[in-house]
Amino acid sequence: MTNDHDRPDAIVSVRGLRTHYVDRQWWFQRLRGRQPAAVRAVDGVDLDIRRGEVVCLVGESGSGKTTLGRAILRLAPATHGQIFFEGRDITGLRGAEFRRLRPKMQMIFQDPHGSLSPRLRVSDLLTEPYRIHDVPADQRYSVAELLEMVELSATLAEKYPHELSGGQARRIGIARALSLHPDFLVADEPTAGLDVSAAAKILSLMRSLRASHGLTYLVITHNLRIVDYLADRLAVMYLGRVAEIGPAEQVLDAPAHPYTRALLDSVSEPDPHRRQGRRRLLLPGEIPSPKNPPSGCSFHPRCRFAEAVCREVPPLAEVDSRHLASCHLSSKIRAAGTPV
Amino acid sequence: MTIAPAPDRVPPTSAGLRPLLGRLVRRPAGAFGVAVVAALLLVAVFAPHVVPYDGATQDIPNRLQGPSGSHLLGTDGLGRDLLSRILLGVRIELAVALPAVCTSLVLGLLLGLVAGYRGGWVDNAVVVFMDTIQAFPSVVLALVLVAVLGPSLTNLVIVVAITFAPQSARVTRASVLALRQSPFIEAERALGAGTLRIIGVHVLPNVIAPLFILLAMNIPSAITVEAGLSFLGMGVQPPTPSWGVILSEGFADVYEAPWAVLWTALALVLTTIGFTTLGETLRDVSDPRLSGAKGLRYDR
Amino acid sequence: MTDDGRIKNDPYLLEVDGLDVTYHSQGRALAALQDVTITARPGEIIGIVGESGCGKSTLSAALLGLLPPNGEVTGGRALYQGRDLFTLGPEERRRLRGTEISMVFQDPLTSLNPTLTIGSQMLDVLRAHSPARADRAEARRRIVEMLERVGIPDPAARLRSYPHEFSGGQRQRIMIAMALLLEPALLIADEVTSALDVTLEAQILQLLCDLRDERGTTILFITHDLGVVAQICDRVVVMYAGRTVEEAEVTELFDRPLHPYTEALLASVPSRRRRGSELPTIPGRVPSLAELPEGCAFANRCAHAEPCCGEQRPRYVEVTGQRVRCHLYDPESGHANLRQPSAATTGRKEQP
Numbered sequence: 004m005t006n007d008h009d010r011p012d013a014i015v016s017v018r019g020l021r022t023h024y025v026d027r028q029w030w031f032q033r034l035r036g037r038q039p040a041a042v043r044a045v046d047g048v049d050l051d052i053r054r055g056e057v058v059c060l061v062g063e064s065g066s067g068k069t070t071l072g073r074a075i076l077r078l079a080p081a082t083h084g085q086i087f088f089e090g091r092d093i094t095g096l097r098g099a100e101f102r103r104l105r106p107k108m109q110m111i112f113q114d115p116h117g118s119l120s121p122r123l124r125v126s127d128l129l130t131e132p133y134r135i136h137d138v139p140a141d142q143r144y145s146v147a148e149l150l151e152m153v154e155l156s157a158t159l160a161e162k163y164p165h166e167l168s169g170g171q172a173r174r175i176g177i178a179r180a181l182s183l184h185p186d187f188l189v190a191d192e193p194t195a196g197l198d199v200s201a202a203a204k205i206l207s208l209m210r211s212l213r214a215s216h217g218l219t220y221l222v223i224t225h226n227l228r229i230v231d232y233l234a235d236r237l238a239v240m241y242l243g244r245v246a247e248i249g250p251a252e253q254v255l256d257a258p259a260h261p262y263t264r265a266l267l268d269s270v271s272e273p274d275p276h277r278r279q280g281r282r283r284l285l286l287p288g289e290i291p292s293p294k295n296p297p298s299g300c301s302f303h304p305r306c307r308f309a310e311a312v313c314r315e316v317p318p319l320a321e322v323d324s325r326h327l328a329s330c331h332l333s334s335k336i337r338a339a340g341t342p343v
Numbered sequence: 344m345t346i347a348p349a350p351d352r353v354p355p356t357s358a359g360l361r362p363l364l365g366r367l368v369r370r371p372a373g374a375f376g377v378a379v380v381a382a383l384l385l386v387a388v389f390a391p392h393v394v395p396y397d398g399a400t401q402d403i404p405n406r407l408q409g410p411s412g413s414h415l416l417g418t419d420g421l422g423r424d425l426l427s428r429i430l431l432g433v434r435i436e437l438a439v440a441l442p443a444v445c446t447s448l449v450l451g452l453l454l455g456l457v458a459g460y461r462g463g464w465v466d467n468a469v470v471v472f473m474d475t476i477q478a479f480p481s482v483v484l485a486l487v488l489v490a491v492l493g494p495s496l497t498n499l500v501i502v503v504a505i506t507f508a509p510q511s512a513r514v515t516r517a518s519v520l521a522l523r524q525s526p527f528i529e530a531e532r533a534l535g536a537g538t539l540r541i542i543g544v545h546v547l548p549n550v551i552a553p554l555f556i557l558l559a560m561n562i563p564s565a566i567t568v569e570a571g572l573s574f575l576g577m578g579v580q581p582p583t584p585s586w587g588v589i590l591s592e593g594f595a596d597v598y599e600a601p602w603a604v605l606w607t608a609l610a611l612v613l614t615t616i617g618f619t620t621l622g623e624t625l626r627d628v629s630d631p632r633l634s635g636a637k638g639l640r641y642d643r
Numbered sequence: 644m645t646d647d648g649r650i651k652n653d654p655y656l657l658e659v660d661g662l663d664v665t666y667h668s669q670g671r672a673l674a675a676l677q678d679v680t681i682t683a684r685p686g687e688i689i690g691i692v693g694e695s696g697c698g699k700s701t702l703s704a705a706l707l708g709l710l711p712p713n714g715e716v717t718g719g720r721a722l723y724q725g726r727d728l729f730t731l732g733p734e735e736r737r738r739l740r741g742t743e744i745s746m747v748f749q750d751p752l753t754s755l756n757p758t759l760t761i762g763s764q765m766l767d768v769l770r771a772h773s774p775a776r777a778d779r780a781e782a783r784r785r786i787v788e789m790l791e792r793v794g795i796p797d798p799a800a801r802l803r804s805y806p807h808e809f810s811g812g813q814r815q816r817i818m819i820a821m822a823l824l825l826e827p828a829l830l831i832a833d834e835v836t837s838a839l840d841v842t843l844e845a846q847i848l849q850l851l852c853d854l855r856d857e858r859g860t861t862i863l864f865i866t867h868d869l870g871v872v873a874q875i876c877d878r879v880v881v882m883y884a885g886r887t888v889e890e891a892e893v894t895e896l897f898d899r900p901l902h903p904y905t906e907a908l909l910a911s912v913p914s915r916r917r918r919g920s921e922l923p924t925i926p927g928r929v930p931s932l933a934e935l936p937e938g939c940a941f942a943n944r945c946a947h948a949e950p951c952c953g954e955q956r957p958r959y960v961e962v963t964g965q966r967v968r969c970h971l972y973d974p975e976s977g978h979a980n981l982r983q984p985s986a987a988t989t990g991r992k993e994q995p
Binding site: 078102105106109110112114117118119120122131135176 | 526530531532533534535549
Binding site: 063064168169170198199200201202203204206207210211225226227228229231232233252255265266268269270271272273274275276278285286289 | 694695810813841842844845846849868869871874875876893894897907908913915917921922923924925928
């Protein structure tokens, strides 16, 4: 039900995707005649990502954004729904057939050091993907080329992960992902744990690689400043569902969902002159557990606009061209004006 | 911030055994452990050629003698030279303990890998099996097994291997469980690596180090089990000079001549301390992140 | 708001002057802090900004007297209400911690004891510092009040909860409550919001601001997030490689950063204005303490560096109410392209 429904240029399409994690003691609850509790990490998401675009996925931790990213790459199970990659249903693909597709879709992981095997040298880490996929020598980048691609010195080739800085480790992760000529990259909090200048370098690098390698990105982040810099489209997630999705500038300038508004209001004002007059409307409380989400609109307990109608689950409906929001009161929210 | 810049020191796993040995010996405890273990291995190999007596010839007139010029550690109840018997015993001990402990490690490693990585009911089954074995005191379990299989050197090895396997299975399983959750395993999966490759290249090297430490730690325990079984007559049979046999024979005359018991016990203690300090120092120096390239971290 | 209304000549609550801290590591002496100078007036929120490795955390450890065994204060002083912290005995330092100076850390889960209830941990804090055994009921009342103030719902009932039973945001609130329990005059907050979502970050920042307004607590806010600095700080100190390189009122710092490092730092924040273009970045990386140069620590990454920058350590000079450690602003440095304070002002951002 997203704006780009059935577009032929979608590289990734997701339909009705759910990822529910069932409690380990599910059989015990069955014995007691109860419905086993499930964590609904992703709870019915439709999403199309067009070739060449940057889609950002934002939300608080617990919103399901990382699980959705992992599920698209089949690193998390899809309990319902379908995932299409280049028009092909990959939800049920297994074994060798799926592994052949792997190089096309890669991931940049959140933990720069933790995602590198600690006992391998950088040179081995970088060539590992080739050994995994038995890539013939003439189709491989050399270690030096890969290091060059992510703007690192060739002298790092003999280092171990623990000898790298956070920024360097992150680049090695990117180089590994790029080594197999992917078309689609999921980047999970690409600047997490990095200093301002190191983060800026990573973002610039991602931007230039997108142009040089024709990449499509799904960027998972909680940093809205990154969204403003990088995103073509923005999807806001809350409790496993898409609350709002649309062209990044439209969503940021005229949010139609109160949750998006609250997120934007929460971002620290980067200009100290403007903070005086700005009374931020802070979101109260914390995100509920995805184990038993609130009924009706799952955001209503924290929403300062909530009305009686919010007891019904709102549909994800168009508020503007290519801009959808899942809120009964979206026109009212938009009329209330943009955040400061 | 890294106060001390990490020097380009080479972690041990890929650089082979020599730098590891170097770092071991640089620590006093490590040097002691290496010395004791090396001495035991030398004795095991060369004992038959260097012992003053053959350890089997009886010399009843000179029985139960204290240490003297001709018998450095004295003689036992049949007048056999104790020094020779204890030195020859080293060979028996290691011939039981080394293969037994190694077998137990391989067995435990396989079980632990499968249980930890596969999870689910396989994991449950392995854990229950291991718990059952460990619920029995190891000597009692060994006694039962020997009673079934009959006392012989080979059976002794099998028995010790089975009683010791749960321990290494547990250690392996715990490491695998922690590793399975770690981001780099998921990163390898994202690259398309198959299960065998992940286990072989990324899991195994990270679980094997603690097992080597376990190897060093378990050898003295295996020797103790052997000595215990032989003492009870269920292990090595006299007149073969295993430490358990020497102890058991020595106890008959312990009030008249405590020498046999005393020296054998001392040998056991020394062996235990030697292997244990070696194992502990190994543990300290084997992790590239803990040793050598150590940077003090304060910021972040 | 204190930004403009503050009486500028209040006596300083904290005056760190020329602080040097040295770490001894493998026979070498590493200068973790060199000539660090910071002043704070009562009720101010001072942002301490810098990247990892700049010595922010060493600074807070030195102020609290919690340097690791191989760290040593080798120069300078830190006057707290006129008393030099570094001449106090260990018992006096201990008494000062919590009652006068306290600290909130980045990671509330590792800073709280997982095996004790929140109530008993907070009671311990009170007991450690009250001379007479405080009346239990009275102590409990204070704890409940404090927890309520920081926004823990139903605090009386939750005294018996363990740290893991609280969410991340609540744990950070509890840490703040614990730090403020003895009503210290100075609170050091070390990256307190770095691990939190924006929504929780905003809540915690609001809480700190409110507490400052109510109690007049001075806050040293250590962070690497310039947005957070702009949001809550009155004044900012920028640190680089263990040295303070610039100090200014927050609005001035953002309008006309003087030090080339501050300029570069501000420029590298992603935003829509820079969309589609490369983010300006700083080449190279922070030098490690073992390889600190003779002169300016930033010289090897600086676009304006000249030979004099590599040779002599820049002085901390005053320029139109700001302080900056850079040869560009020191007429005696011999730098070829001296910047006049007025010239620096021309870089002022257009206001929308």
